[in-house]
Amino acid sequence: MNTQSNAIPESSLESHVIAATSLSAPRLFYWSVRRELWENRSVYIAPLAVAGVILFGFSFSTIAGTWEKALRLDPTHHEAIAMPYDFAAALLMGTAILVSVFYCLDALHGERRDRGILFWKSLPVSDLMTVLAKASIPLIVLPLLTFAITVATQLIMLLVSTAVLAASGLHAWTLWTQLPFLQMSLLLLYHLVTAHALWPAPIYCWLLLVSGWARRAPFLWASLPLLAIFGVEKIAFHTSHFASIVGSHIIGAAPAIARTGPDMFPMDPMAHITPAEFLSSPGLWIGLVVAAIFLAAAVRLRRYQGPI
Amino acid sequence: MTVIEARGLRKAFDTTIALDGINLRVEEGRILGLIGPNGAGKTTALNAILGLTPYQGELRVLGRHPWSERDRLMRDVCFIADVAVLPRWVRVSQALDYVAGVHPRFDRAKAEAFLGKTTIQRASKVRELSKGMVTQLHLALVMAIDARLLVLDEPTLGLDILFRKQFYDSLLTDYFDRSRTIVVTTHQVDEIQDVLTDVMFMNRGRIVFDCSMEEFESRYLEVMVNPERVAAARALKPMHERQALARSILLFDRVDRHQLAALGEVRTPSIADVFVAVMGNEAGQAQGAAR
Numbered sequence: 001m002n003t004q005s006n007a008i009p010e011s012s013l014e015s016h017v018i019a020a021t022s023l024s025a026p027r028l029f030y031w032s033v034r035r036e037l038w039e040n041r042s043v044y045i046a047p048l049a050v051a052g053v054i055l056f057g058f059s060f061s062t063i064a065g066t067w068e069k070a071l072r073l074d075p076t077h078h079e080a081i082a083m084p085y086d087f088a089a090a091l092l093m094g095t096a097i098l099v100s101v102f103y104c105l106d107a108l109h110g111e112r113r114d115r116g117i118l119f120w121k122s123l124p125v126s127d128l129m130t131v132l133a134k135a136s137i138p139l140i141v142l143p144l145l146t147f148a149i150t151v152a153t154q155l156i157m158l159l160v161s162t163a164v165l166a167a168s169g170l171h172a173w174t175l176w177t178q179l180p181f182l183q184m185s186l187l188l189l190y191h192l193v194t195a196h197a198l199w200p201a202p203i204y205c206w207l208l209l210v211s212g213w214a215r216r217a218p219f220l221w222a223s224l225p226l227l228a229i230f231g232v233e234k235i236a237f238h239t240s241h242f243a244s245i246v247g248s249h250i251i252g253a254a255p256a257i258a259r260t261g262p263d264m265f266p267m268d269p270m271a272h273i274t275p276a277e278f279l280s281s282p283g284l285w286i287g288l289v290v291a292a293i294f295l296a297a298a299v300r301l302r303r304y305q306g307p308i
Numbered sequence: 309m310t311v312i313e314a315r316g317l318r319k320a321f322d323t324t325i326a327l328d329g330i331n332l333r334v335e336e337g338r339i340l341g342l343i344g345p346n347g348a349g350k351t352t353a354l355n356a357i358l359g360l361t362p363y364q365g366e367l368r369v370l371g372r373h374p375w376s377e378r379d380r381l382m383r384d385v386c387f388i389a390d391v392a393v394l395p396r397w398v399r400v401s402q403a404l405d406y407v408a409g410v411h412p413r414f415d416r417a418k419a420e421a422f423l424g425k426t427t428i429q430r431a432s433k434v435r436e437l438s439k440g441m442v443t444q445l446h447l448a449l450v451m452a453i454d455a456r457l458l459v460l461d462e463p464t465l466g467l468d469i470l471f472r473k474q475f476y477d478s479l480l481t482d483y484f485d486r487s488r489t490i491v492v493t494t495h496q497v498d499e500i501q502d503v504l505t506d507v508m509f510m511n512r513g514r515i516v517f518d519c520s521m522e523e524f525e526s527r528y529l530e531v532m533v534n535p536e537r538v539a540a541a542r543a544l545k546p547m548h549e550r551q552a553l554a555r556s557i558l559l560f561d562r563v564d565r566h567q568l569a570a571l572g573e574v575r576t577p578s579i580a581d582v583f584v585a586v587m588g589n590e591a592g593q594a595q596g597a598a599r
Contacts, residue, residue: 023383023412031409038402039395116395119446121360122387125410126379303378306360307393 028125032133033141039110040103043137044145050095051153054088058157062164081178085157089150089188093196096146100138104204105219107134108212108302115307127302131208135295138204143192151185187271194257194278202287203249205294212301215308249287256281309336311457311489312357316365319352326352327363328513334506336456337486341500342493343583344510350493353510354461357491358387370456383412386450387459394442396435400428407449419452422482440471447475451483458483460492472496476503497579507579509586517586529560530577531568541571548585559585 037043061084108131111117120130161175207222214221230243256277278284314332318325326349334340344350355361357369359378367374372381394403400423408416423430426444434442443463450458464472480503484490494500507524509517519527533541533556542549544567546558559577560568568574 023410028410031406034409035402035406038399039397111395114395114397115390115393116398118360118389118393119395121378122358122382122389123407123410124379124382124412129379303375304362306355 023124025129028129029133029136032125032129033136036107036133036137037141040106040137042099043103043142046099047092047095047146047149050092051088051149054091054153055156055160058084058088059160062161081175082184085154085179085184088153088157092146092150092153093192096142096196100142100204101207103137103142104134104207105211105222107137107208108298108305109214109218112305112308117305117307128299131212131295131299131302135205135208139197139201143197146196147185147189147192150188154181154184187273190273190275191257194275198284199257199287200249201291202294203246205291205298209294209298209301212298212305245283248283310334310368311336311338312367312369312491314357314365314367317353317356317367318364319349319356319361325513327356329365330513330515332508332515334489334491336489338505339484339490339492339503340506340508341497341504341579342491342508342510343497343579344493345587348510349513350510351461352513354387354389354459354491354493358385358389358459384455385457385459386453386455387461388443388446388450388463389461390465392439392442394434394446397433399431399433400437400445401430403434403445403449404430407453411453413454414449415452415454419448422448422451422478440467443467443471443475447478451478456488458488458490460490460494462494463492464494464496472499476500479503497583501579504579509583511587511590516590517582524579524582525576527562528577528582529563529565529568529574530581531558531560531572531574532556533558533572537571541568544568548581548588 111120158175158179158181165175207218210222211218226242226246230240233242234240256274258271258273310333312332312334314330317327317330317332319327328349330349330353332353342350342353352361356363356367357374359369359374359376359381362375369381370384374381398406404416404419407414407419423445426441426448428437428441428445434445437445447463464475467475476499479490492500492504501521504521506520507517508515508519531541532552535554535556538556538558541556541558544558544560544563547561548559550557555572559581565574
């Protein structure tokens with residue numbers, strides 16, 4: 001007993017020194033994001049699983065020769081060669097959107113449902129930090145993760161097909177000239193940042209807000225009010241401005257990201273990106289302001305919320 | 309130094325008044341037991357102290373406003389709000405990593421040492437642990453934090469007697485010292501009687517009894533009286549009377565010990581006995597007022 005009570009003042013002195021030096025905001029943010037990834041492993045498992053399926057399918061088609069046929073028929077036909085690569089990117093982006101939507105709807109709801117919020121609130125992490133960490137999953141973590149996984153997947157696809165082509169005596173260099181890999185990757189990154197993070201930010205922040213507010217069925221609460229506003233506007237004014245605004249913020253519908261052909265993928269090297277036009281479109285900035293308002297409301301709400 | 313100071317603390321929900329103007333002062337180095345029936349407002353009072361709920365009136369915890377400064381306050385305050393609030397998906401090792409990551413006063417070695425005395429595996433998830441083990445884990449996390457105020461709201465609810473005993477033993481021997489303060493609510497009052505330095509009773513949103521344990525022991529006495537002496541004992545105005553094994557047990561407030569010793573066997577009552585007496589008198593007064 002005596003030794004214990006002697007030891008305590010020393011250790012408390014030590015930790016007073018630590019208290020003065022640590023606890024920086026980036027450190028709290030880092031641990032808050034890690035916490036989210038521990039809880040929601042689907043954030044990285046789902047894209048990795050999809051990438052695995054894509055690679056399996058692609059290897060199969062390459063070895064069976066279906067994809068090679070297109071290359072043999074017209075080696076200069078870019079679309080046919082790039083198709084599986086674009087398709088892989090599209091599939092991974094679709095996965096990221098699905099994961100984001102389900103993540104957001106559960107982010108501030110799950111911690112209240114399992115009463116864990118009482119534990120998280122017993123630690124010196126502010127509500128602002130927590131909500132920002134949660135918002136960063138769909139807005140920063142998933143776009144970057146999708147980028148990394150897509151590029152890795154495409155690289156493996158490229159290596160697999162090069163090996164198969166070389167084995168069958170075809171010149172693999174046609175493939176490499178027809179697939180400007182670096183350019184495709186940069187376009188992919190541009191597309192992810194603009195069309196998957198900045199443009200739909202108000203949608204994700206709305207889902208976060210509803211997940212922090214609804215006592216149950218956050219998906220219904222997130223979608224029904226929107227449908228109600230569509231309906232009222234349509235019946236009362238015979239217009240559908242609200243529907244078109246919300247619709248335009250749902251992923252991929254950003255108007256001014258790039259000029260592409262009707263069937264073109266965003267990573268098509270022929271796509272002409274227009275970042276200046278995108279950054280100067282009022283829709284983007286109004287959307288970001290709305291997103292910030294939703295986030296501020298979610299932060300405020302979390303202060304008041306306890307377990308449900 | 310005053311750790312908690314409340315003046316006219318009020319909190320009303322839609323239809324009920326949870327806190328009806330509470331005045332409270334807790335000094336450093338005390339272990340305060342907050343006792344009351346269900347719905348008395350104990351948890352609401354603790355939530356206000358922890359910055360989990362807004363309130364009306366004056367409230368300072370370690371000199372801060374809990375509601376507007378919760379995150380800063382939590383560097384110096386710890387709480388176990390209830391058993392089973394540790395998220396079920398978290399692994400023991402992740403819980404240690406996270407608290408070490410965000411809490412500047414967390415001593416990981418201390419938590420590891422405490423866990424070493426239990427059978428908890430680092431790789432286990434909380435959902436795989438028994439209720440008692442979850443409480444041990446939570447206690448290990450909390451005790452390794454060098455906090456100045458520890459708030460425990462029914463920390464041992466649903467645990468068996470061995471775990472409960474061990475919980476308070478650990479708290480007293482490994483954690484508590486005169487620079488820390490503990491506020492605890494529980495229904496198992498008798499188990500913590502020896503632990504407390506102060507006791508408060510709450511009823512219907514108000515503090516109806518506030519006493520240090522030293523004062524408690526000198527003020528309240530219980531006498532076991534044989535039937536022939538009951539009339540004499542009753543003349544001394546007991547605050548409560550009950551029957552046990554054909555004898556009467558009378559509870560007195562501020563009556564001379566020698567005077568009582570003449571009537572029968574004198575002893576210090578349990579907090580629970582005084583609680584029942586105080587609550588019974590409260591109910592009587594309320595009925596009297598209603599009439």
